[in-house]
Amino acid sequence: xxxxxxxxxxxxxxxxxxxxxxxxxxxxxxxxxxxxxxxxxxxxxxxxxxxxxxxxxxxxxxxxxxxxxxxxxxxxxxxxxxxxxxxxxxxxxxxxxxxxxxxxxxxxxxxxxxxxxxxxxxxxxxxxxxxxxxxxxxxxxxxxxxxxxxxxxxxxxxxxxxxxxxxxxxxxxxxxxxxxxxxxxxxxxxxxxxxxxxxxxxxxxxxxxxxxxxxxxxxxxxxxxxxxxxxxxxxxxxxxxxxxxxxxxxxxxxxxxxxxxxxxxxxxxxxxxxxxxxxxxxxxxxxxxxxxxxxxxxxxxxxxxxxxxxxxxxxxxxxxxxxxxxxxxxxxxxxxxxxxxxxxxxxxxxxxxxxxxxxxxxxxxxxxxxxxxxxxxxxxxxxxxxxxxxxxxxxxxxxxxxxxxxxxxxxxxxxxxxxxxxxxxxxxxxxxxxxxxxxxxxxxxxxxxxxxxxxxxxxxxxxxxxxxxxxxxxxxxxxxxxxxxxxxxxxxxxxxxxxxxxxxxxx
Numbered sequence: 001x002x003x004x005x006x007x008x009x010x011x012x013x014x015x016x017x018x019x020x021x022x023x024x025x026x027x028x029x030x031x032x033x034x035x036x037x038x039x040x041x042x043x044x045x046x047x048x049x050x051x052x053x054x055x056x057x058x059x060x061x062x063x064x065x066x067x068x069x070x071x072x073x074x075x076x077x078x079x080x081x082x083x084x085x086x087x088x089x090x091x092x093x094x095x096x097x098x099x100x101x102x103x104x105x106x107x108x109x110x111x112x113x114x115x116x117x118x119x120x121x122x123x124x125x126x127x128x129x130x131x132x133x134x135x136x137x138x139x140x141x142x143x144x145x146x147x148x149x150x151x152x153x154x155x156x157x158x159x160x161x162x163x164x165x166x167x168x169x170x171x172x173x174x175x176x177x178x179x180x181x182x183x184x185x186x187x188x189x190x191x192x193x194x195x196x197x198x199x200x201x202x203x204x205x206x207x208x209x210x211x212x213x214x215x216x217x218x219x220x221x222x223x224x225x226x227x228x229x230x231x232x233x234x235x236x237x238x239x240x241x242x243x244x245x246x247x248x249x250x251x252x253x254x255x256x257x258x259x260x261x262x263x264x265x266x267x268x269x270x271x272x273x274x275x276x277x278x279x280x281x282x283x284x285x286x287x288x289x290x291x292x293x294x295x296x297x298x299x300x301x302x303x304x305x306x307x308x309x310x311x312x313x314x315x316x317x318x319x320x321x322x323x324x325x326x327x328x329x330x331x332x333x334x335x336x337x338x339x340x341x342x343x344x345x346x347x348x349x350x351x352x353x354x355x356x357x358x359x360x361x362x363x364x365x366x367x368x369x370x371x372x373x374x375x376x377x378x379x380x381x382x383x384x385x386x387x388x389x390x391x392x393x394x395x396x397x398x399x400x401x402x403x404x405x406x407x408x409x410x411x412x413x414x415x416x417x418x419x420x421x422x423x424x425x426x427x428x429x430x431x432x433x434x435x436x437x438x439x440x441x442x443x444x445x446x447x448x449x450x451x452x453x454x455x456x457x458x459x460x461x462x463x464x465x466x467x468x469x470x471x472x473x474x475x476x477x478x479x480x481x482x483x484x485x486x487x488x489x490x491x492x493x494x495x496x497x498x499x500x501x502x503x504x505x506x507x
Contacts, residue, residue: 061088064266066238066275088233118305121217121258124162127314127323128155130352131285131298133306136163136217136258140305141249143223143278145263145271146287151296152262154188154320155287156219157181159260161190167216169194174201174225174235188320201225201235203244207251215257220248222262223277245277278302293409295330296321300350310350328355328466331408337436341428344468345420346439346459347412353455353462355439357407358417360424365401376406377417385422385444392448393495397429416453418444419472423497432501438470439463440497448494450474460486472497 060069062085067078075082120135129135132142146152153173160169173181178197185191196213200206203226210218220226226244227235234240245261252259261281263271271277271284278284284302289295298312313327324330332344332355341360346353365371374382382404389395404421406412419442427434434440441459443451452474453459463471464485473479475490482488491497 059088060085061238063236063238066242086237088237088239121163121167123159125155125159125323126325127298127312128159131300131303131310131312132283133300133303133310137282137305138216138258139253139256140283141252141259141261141281142283142285143261143263143271143281144285144287145265147265147291149291150287150289151314151316151321152287153184153221155298155314156221156260156262157185157190157195158188158320160195160217160219161185161188161193163217164194168196168214170196170198170210170213170215170218171221172198172200172206172219173221174199175221187318201227203228203247207247210251210257211255214255217258217260218252219260220262222264223248224264242276245280249280288409288411290409295324295409297410307350311352311354328353328462331356331410332466335407338433340431340433341424343420343424343427343434344439345412345417346441346463346471347414347417348455348459353458354410355462355466356410356412358420358424359405359407360421360428361401361403362397362425362428363401363403365399367401370399371401371403373401373403375404376409376411377404377421378413381415381418382421384446385418385425388444388446388448388494389422389425393498395426395429395498397425400429414453415443416441418442419450419474419494419497422494423472423500426498426501430501434500435470437468438472439468440472442472442474442491444494450491450493450496452476457483460488472500 060072061067062069062076062078062081064081064084065076065079067076069076069085072085072087074085076084118137120133120137122129122135136142144152144156153176157171160171163169171181176184177199181197181199182191185193185195196215198209200209206220206226223241223245224236226248227240228243228247231239231243248259248261251257263277265271278301281302282304283300283306286299286301288297288299294316296314296316298314300306300308300310302308303310311327313324313330314321315324315330316322335344335357336342341362343358343360344355345358346355348354372379372382382402386397386402390398402425404424420440422444423434423440439459441453443453445451456473456476456479460471460473460483469485469487470489471486472489472491475492479488479490
């Protein structure tokens with residue numbers, strides 16, 4: 001190398017190109033010819049790869065969505081969150097390709113073949129077994145998320161305590177000490193349960209212990225506290241969460257251990273960490289509920305071994321979470337009769353019919369832009385129903401404040417609640433109560449038509465079982481005027497429902 005060569009800015013011929021490659025590449029004003037010149041002096045292919053990747057030795061990863069960036073930024077372009085990008089150092093080199101080594105030929109199986117039935121372990125908590133599809137499957141991985149203090153650790157400790165009589169169970173916490181877990185078990189009444197407790201966060205130690213002790217069920221509380229010791233990232237980062245979950249799930253499936261993983265959630269209610277975490281597990285459960293209510297809803301978002309969108313209803317008490325056998329009766333237990341702005345909706349949560357009370361309050365507004373407050377329902381859906389009422393039915397409601405609430409803390413997502421919401425709004429606006437023995441459900445279209453909804457017979461059967469006598473439903477040519485002991489009012493347009501709120505036409 002020439003002394004004082006300007007093209008590579010190296011002073012002295014005794015300096016190796018490999019020694020100056022990284023400082024040169026960090027100079028943003030350098031040219032590509034500098035990189036080519038330095039690579040030409042590299043000793044072998046490994047040194048060339050190291051020099052070429054010198055500038056990409058660090059990545060900036062969003063802790064909310066997991067997207068990677070070349071440099072730090074205040075706002076993540078992937079998810080739009082602020083101050084979530086953190087610098088991380090990848091521990092592994094980038095993939096080098098398959099090379100010349102050929103892999104083995106995999107064997108295929110025919111779809112028509114027979115397979116052994118997957119055995120399930122019943123926890124004895126019927127509501128928990130319902131959301132898991134009938135019990136815990138051997139070798140499955142279940143992720144449970146929810147707000148802090150909502151009951152994730154409580155329900156899992158109750159489940160493994162009940163299973164400990166017939167299965168070898170372990171509870172591994174990275175957030176609590178063994179003494180704290182024992183204190184919680186005594187409060188729940190499981191002080192004598194045969195559950196192995198441990199406080200650990202190193203994934204390598206946990207996997208070695210699980211393989212040695214051969215546990216049937218293991219709880220990891222929580223995945224955000226676990227870490228892989230050969231990664232430089234801190235626990236809770238995207239790289240650590242992804243790698244820790246991958247190693248734990250692989251070990252559980254290899255051994256046949258059912259793995260129950262607790263996951264923290266972000267302020268938006270999503271599992272903290274990369275979205276790929278939900279794809280890696282077999283089942284994803286979310287705890288829902290307001291801290292102001294004693295009810296807790298455990299909802300199935302994903303399940304490879306059972307139906308999705310199933311719910312289990314619990315009530316928080318002094319001795320933990322108690323399952324609710326009939327949630328419809330519980331949600332309607334405090335309903336006030338002959339009060340305007342209240343309507344009963346017959347909904348479906350997975351395969352379970354649930355009757356809940358929809359409450360609406362329409363009040364004159366003194367603001368230039370009236371308020372719209374919604375709890376337990378989609379605010380965009382409410383805006384659509386208000387627009388249809390005003391544009392298609394000539395109901396002057398736009399200048400009023402509107403408050404909508406789903407009683408009991410349940411969150412409704414299905415569009416079949418449109419008609420019940422419209423009835424509650426019209427009742428509050430007119431001051432005429434909805435008949436106390438009536439249940440309402442149906443989807444509203446933009447032209448005001450009432451569309452049919454699924455599982456009609458299941459909804460009506462639950463309605464009749466709870467003592468209701470009248471149901472307002474979408475019109476269907478095959479539906480009779482009386483079914484399951486109920487008098488049915490079939491309507492085709494939203495205007496047909498509004499006649500309910502005139503004194504001379506009320507049934």
